[in-house]
Amino acid sequence: MKRRITLTMDPAVARKAKRLAHARGTNVSALIEGLVRAAPGASPTSEPFARRWAGKFRVTRSRKADARLAALKERYHLDQE
Numbered sequence: 810m811k812r813r814i815t816l817t818m819d820p821a822v823a824r825k826a827k828r829l830a831h832a833r834g835t836n837v838s839a840l841i842e843g844l845v846r847a848a849p850g851a852s853p854t855s856e857p858f859a860r861r862w863a864g865k866f867r868v869t870r871s872r873k874a875d876a877r878l879a880a881l882k883e884r885y886h887l888d889q890e
Contacts, residue, residue: 823837
């Protein structure tokens, strides 16, 4: 179900929005809704980041010793691999 909201904008911007909506064959509400949906990260229905990027990267293990990793494993009593 859609919900009504009130927007306040400069009259010139409102006229431009009406012209743009008319040129696209829609109304101002649909125009604004489309702009908000297209904004990066604005859509709650967009696919989650983890799902979008799952399987796109490969983790490679370094063959050289990592002193920082060894120190952390020792400090937190983690098994050495």
